[in-house]
Amino acid sequence: MKKTKIAVLVSGGGTNLQALIDFEKAGGLKHGRLCLVVADNPNAYALERAKNAGIKTEVVCKKDFENRNDFEKALIKTLEENGTRLIILAGFMTILSENFTKRYPERIINVHPSLIPSFCGKGFYGLKVHEAALEYGVKVTGATVHFVNEIPDGGRIILQKAVEIQEGDTPEILQKRVMQQAEWEILPQAAEIVSECIAKLRITSYE
């Protein structure tokens, strides 16, 4: 069976990308292959992680384009030139337009650092999510991997994992715990689940 070609879109440190790389190295990604890492910012440390793992990298920078449409066109060109079948958003801080997401129905997945539908949608990203969870006073938070559609953080949920809040948590401490206990575990698992579905679909539909 042909492995599903995966492109990972990143903006920052890339610890979720690293979790995917480690999972693939350990043999967990049986139906997928990490083929490309695209950053929307040339300083993303995730690019170093990809290079160290021998994965092809590209930078498609928003500010190099006049508008979002042109930026997304360039992104699509890069993805399609590389035969991408599954797109993983791993700390990718650009919201993609409906035009983009409609092109890849159930072919884009995202990891979000809360239990959706709490603390998600426009404006909830990175540390802000954990700040909001602590401010609200929830006792349990976690992470979600979901398909990406035109509604920010609104696509079908694939996997979720809960993480307990502890006395004395700061947003930074909580962010780290949610990554370690939830994101780095469920993102690779979801990547394999969806890669397998796509690989099998190709056999039956000659996609």
Ligand code: GAR
């Ligand atoms: C992760 O916590 C990820 O869930 C979050 O940004 C961080 C990126 O870290 N993504 C979002 O908030 C998207 N809405 P990483 O670059 O080390 O993987």
